[in-house]
Amino acid sequence: MHSNYDIIVVGAGHAGCEAAHAAATMGSKVLLITMNMNTIAQMSCNPAMGGVAKGQIVREVDALGGMSGIISDKTMIQFRMLNRSKGPAMWSPRCQSDRMRFAEEWRLALERNLNIDFWQEMVSGLIVENNQVVGVKTQLGIEFRAKSVVLTNGTFLNGLIHIGEKNFGGGRTAEGKATGITEQLVELGFEAGRMKTGTPPRVDARSLDFSKMEEQKGDENPAKFSYLDTEPLKEQRSCWITYTNQEVHDVLKTGFEKSPMFAGRIKGLGPRYCPSVEDKINRFAEKERHQIFVEPEGWNTVEVYVNGFSTSLPEDVQYAALKKIPGFENVRMFRPGYAIEYDYFPPTQLKQTLETKLIDNLFFAGQINGTTGYEEAACQGLMAGINAHQKAHDKEEFVLSRSEAYIGVLIDDLINKGTEEPYRMFTSRAEYRTLLRQDNADIRLTERGYNIGLASDERLQKVKAKKETTAQLVNELKHKKVKPAEVNEKLEAIGTAPLKEGTSLLNLLRRPNVTLAEIKNLSDEISEYLDQYTEETLEQAEINIKYESYIEKEQQMVDKMQKLEDLAIPADFDYGKLSAISIEGRQKLSKIRPATIGQASRISGVSASDISVLMVFMGR
Amino acid sequence: MHSNYDIIVVGAGHAGCEAAHAAATMGSKVLLITMNMNTIAQMSCNPAMGGVAKGQIVREVDALGGMSGIISDKTMIQFRMLNRSKGPAMWSPRCQSDRMRFAEEWRLALERNLNIDFWQEMVSGLIVENNQVVGVKTQLGIEFRAKSVVLTNGTFLNGLIHIGEKNFGGGRTAEGKATGITEQLVELGFEAGRMKTGTPPRVDARSLDFSKMEEQKGDENPAKFSYLDTEPLKEQRSCWITYTNQEVHDVLKTGFEKSPMFAGRIKGLGPRYCPSVEDKINRFAEKERHQIFVEPEGWNTVEVYVNGFSTSLPEDVQYAALKKIPGFENVRMFRPGYAIEYDYFPPTQLKQTLETKLIDNLFFAGQINGTTGYEEAACQGLMAGINAHQKAHDKEEFVLSRSEAYIGVLIDDLINKGTEEPYRMFTSRAEYRTLLRQDNADIRLTERGYNIGLASDERLQKVKAKKETTAQLVNELKHKKVKPAEVNEKLEAIGTAPLKEGTSLLNLLRRPNVTLAEIKNLSDEISEYLDQYTEETLEQAEINIKYESYIEKEQQMVDKMQKLEDLAIPADFDYGKLSAISIEGRQKLSKIRPATIGQASRISGVSASDISVLMVFMGR
Numbered sequence A, B: 001m002h003s004n005y006d007i008i009v010v011g012a013g014h015a016g017c018e019a020a021h022a023a024a025t026m027g028s029k030v031l032l033i034t035m036n037m038n039t040i041a042q043m044s045c046n047p048a049m050g051g052v053a054k055g056q057i058v059r060e061v062d063a064l065g066g067m068s069g070i071i072s073d074k075t076m077i078q079f080r081m082l083n084r085s086k087g088p089a090m091w092s093p094r095c096q097s098d099r100m101r102f103a104e105e106w107r108l109a110l111e112r113n114l115n116i117d118f119w120q121e122m123v124s125g126l127i128v129e130n131n132q133v134v135g136v137k138t139q140l141g142i143e144f145r146a147k148s149v150v151l152t153n154g155t156f157l158n159g160l161i162h163i164g165e166k167n168f169g170g171g172r173t174a175e176g177k178a179t180g181i182t183e184q185l186v187e188l189g190f191e192a193g194r195m196k197t198g199t200p201p202r203v204d205a206r207s208l209d210f211s212k213m214e215e216q217k218g219d220e221n222p223a224k225f226s227y228l229d230t231e232p233l234k235e236q237r238s239c240w241i242t243y244t245n246q247e248v249h250d251v252l253k254t255g256f257e258k259s260p261m262f263a264g265r266i267k268g269l270g271p272r273y274c275p276s277v278e279d280k281i282n283r284f285a286e287k288e289r290h291q292i293f294v295e296p297e298g299w300n301t302v303e304v305y306v307n308g309f310s311t312s313l314p315e316d317v318q319y320a321a322l323k324k325i326p327g328f329e330n331v332r333m334f335r336p337g338y339a340i341e342y343d344y345f346p347p348t349q350l351k352q353t354l355e356t357k358l359i360d361n362l363f364f365a366g367q368i369n370g371t372t373g374y375e376e377a378a379c380q381g382l383m384a385g386i387n388a389h390q391k392a393h394d395k396e397e398f399v400l401s402r403s404e405a406y407i408g409v410l411i412d413d414l415i416n417k418g419t420e421e422p423y424r425m426f427t428s429r430a431e432y433r434t435l436l437r438q439d440n441a442d443i444r445l446t447e448r449g450y451n452i453g454l455a456s457d458e459r460l461q462k463v464k465a466k467k468e469t470t471a472q473l474v475n476e477l478k479h480k481k482v483k484p485a486e487v488n489e490k491l492e493a494i495g496t497a498p499l500k501e502g503t504s505l506l507n508l509l510r511r512p513n514v515t516l517a518e519i520k521n522l523s524d525e526i527s528e529y530l531d532q533y534t535e536e537t538l539e540q541a542e543i544n545i546k547y548e549s550y551i552e553k554e555q556q557m558v559d560k561m562q563k564l565e566d567l568a569i570p571a572d573f574d575y576g577k578l579s580a581i582s583i584e585g586r587q588k589l590s591k592i593r594p595a596t597i598g599q600a601s602r603i604s605g606v607s608a609s610d611i612s613v614l615m616v617f618m619g620r
Ligand SMILES: Cc1cc2nc3c(=O)[nH]c(=O)nc-3n(C[C@H](O)[C@H](O)[C@H](O)COP(=O)(O)OP(=O)(O)OC[C@H]3O[C@@H](n4cnc5c(N)ncnc54)[C@H](O)[C@@H]3O)c2cc1C
Pocket: A010, A011, A012, A013, A014, A015, A016, A033, A034, A035, A036, A039, A040, A041, A042, A043, A044, A045, A046, A121, A122, A123, A124, A152, A153, A154, A155, A156, A157, A171, A172, A178, A179, A181, A197, A198, A199, A274, A310, A338, A339, A340, A365, A366, A367, A368, A371, A372, A373, A374, A377, A378, A424
């Protein structure tokens, strides 16, 4: 029917939306096929974007020219910068979203892109010719053809929903499952696995007593995700905190024998760091209480998300347990929590570009790769969309390194280490997290996004200006001197040693306990002078100055490792002949086929001595 | 789990929403159970409310205290008063709606009602004890109990979607079907049938050439549905008109052998007056073209509804045929049209209150009763919700007569005549349509809605004021005289005979070709005087004066018929013994068990002579 597409994206979740938007913005004709056009960019679980490490990813997606940051900014109802009290490497933006608005804004954004067509239907299979994907087939038997196909099926492939002893097919509550694709891919030689995730019950705000909970307000001066000119929030909604207790746990335990997880009916592994409440009270039996975040689902709706109470126990047990939580005495449930099992494809079957090794021009992104989380899905979608475009137009691959972006860490981890349980991002996964900060994602990535035709010129100009003014400010601070008499009184007042002789503002700022805000307070003249700069420039300069040594140290490590990354291994290298490498090492290397020694060193099962042998053999 | 509900409403379509809102507003504790809380009040088909006869119903629902009018007003993108050029009995308000906003406003309105609880799940059966419904069972096996249950399952019961030769279960596109209820009701002795309806493909506005179509703008001074103070539109979206042609028809015909309708795969009867496009070109082979209304789905989305092109032909035929329509040469489809078959229950199994005769406290409303259309569903939901509340609180039945409201006509038709094909309202179904106008629904009904605790005091005050000022104005017009010299020049200018002697403004207005607007123009003094009154009062007075004789004539007929309506027939009347009545008449009477002679006279199969026999027997 429709034809001449460059790229078909299957699925319009967070991965699919970013993939379609990226490829279309770069100039590809894109067809986005999804089972239900009313659920484009539906948030399956919590109405929130960002958080620790995830917020950094959203900033990176934005810096490259993706949409998740902009959509989040337009539809948030609360913003908080997490970990403000820690170093800037840990600062993590997070927002509470209006679930309906989020989905609507995404859909309208996609509609505005003239290169994107839509088709509502279930894709039931791929059209593969000579080991190359050339299109997809739908439930109705329609064939759509394209140069590349990006699969972003999320939790829908053979999705099975569990609540207590009951289970039924579905890709998400009240939505059908998708069938056909897994079966065909397995036939084509792919390895498939099974994972699970879960979601808490939704309740009625009108039935809660918020006076028994702690209020959690948004930041006083809310920041935002996008580096573009989106508006920060003027008004915000609060969240609330309450706790489980022994009574809650006792009630939950009465459901354990009907738990699909404990009874072994659920075969897939769930996210360890996002456990169900029954998992928490089971694994941490000594803990007397667990925190519950009570989060509104939007500006107006009374529906509330009970964060921390993910469960697949029988719904009557869920209800009885909820009632024992302070503030929930009269709770009314809207929908029960549930667990869902779905198919995924171990991501070691992918190249750095997220193209599959087995079938040319076929890309996978999002939960289908064994990850969990909107942000993880979104960034993979972006990268798959970019690379599908590049491939369809014979352009070069677009890969981010581990030192450039969390996105690089994520993909490198996935394709080299694979994942046995749903993979989510943590700051601890990144070895260079002082470099990969939320404040500098634009400096790290916008030019790269611009060079491939994704980030706009506006973005590039903005980041250039930011770099220049920051450099200018740092330079000026280096030369602006103060004399002891001018500042000593104030210095002592803030508890730092007085000056013996004149020094530069930069030197003062290097002192561990002195902030730029305090330096601003030293005199009216300094204050007036600094006021010329934007908040962003001031923050950037301060971070660069105060964390200079850490940043430099990490940069040196990056440079050292880069040498290994530059050592290419021929694609057809025969590991079999290197008997000095352990058997497991040889097997893994043959399977993953790393492109460089650096990549080889990160494959689980490949030891340091295996790497040495390899390097010796390659003449290093 | 939850308990102590007065009323459970199953399904949150137009019927379910009105039912829940009405009962809750009157004071019942209501549980609204629906399969998907994200699709509350979803418009399954066209994004529009009102139209001929249907607009009158929306006004009646509003006058009684229902919500459909208010929601429509808040979410419309275009308003037109249809049939303005005809008499006021034919005037019919119609709006184009923003599909997403409509659903969202309804949901938020229900959430604001503290007497309504929500539960998202499929109801799979009823709990019936001693021929009395006492609750429902859900898919998960949860039991909810209540004094009354209202079923409003729409097109979901064993829904089967057809596109060309393919078919699959579903209650609406991308939504699952509902099972269990039909089977149980049949076991309980209900008769069930099968109907079908269809919907056109949705297309991409960005792919259409509107310059080849006729623009259809909204009214210059848009009116609205609600008698309350909702805002009329300030800005409007246009619709567009184009036509099919021989080429389109020829392409469509190539799909006829794969048509599920023509091949007999669809067993249910469809709405005769809302036929599919293949039906139209088949039945009206001589017609060279059919009108197509191209309707936007909302303020912002590019999705477009192709009104007039409902079809279940194979999607490639749909696509190829669309491309032959002027303006559609480069059309891109988003979703194909389809037909859906579903279960309904012949409504002769219901009482005037929409309670079933077989099972106490069980009410049916909406498409489940064999009707079609949002407005038809909404008004039944309202009436079922009211009567479920009345029954649950031992209050008297609330029934509207045929002379009071289109709603009365609709329900009276359904329960007495039944329906073989999807029933929609037409003005021709009402014998008193000069009485049942869109402008006076509040005068007819608001007091009745107020007396049962549904319409607010604000509504009552408004309608009282309207009646009083109208009466005052009519009276004043009767006494305000003009002299020939004052007005003859202007009268001749508008083409009506000059006065020979002084007369009242009322007499002038009675002239067929003289409007109140023209009378206003007769002199500055008259103009200033009339300006004291609102548009609404002026219109009301004008209609009352100009159509007085028609109105009186209909009122006399109503009064005459009322005598028959007042002749009650005992509930246990034994028709068997009246051998003078035709066999068919006796059977029908025994089955329907009319409450009055009037009702008996409208049962199909009962003849005028049967009625005479009945009246003689009852001593009249
Ligand atoms: C119950 C539940 C609980 C979750 N809990 C958490 C949590 O606690 N923490 C967390 O971080 N993440 C959680 N997630 C995961 C989070 O929702 C996903 O990581 C994220 O949505 C994945 O995005 P995606 O784009 O890969 O897929 P999805 O958002 O699932 O989107 C997939 C899209 O593909 C479409 N689709 C699928 N198959 C087909 C087909 N064959 N043809 C056409 N269209 C198709 C679907 O309609 C949908 O639009 C949860 C998800 C679910 C369902």
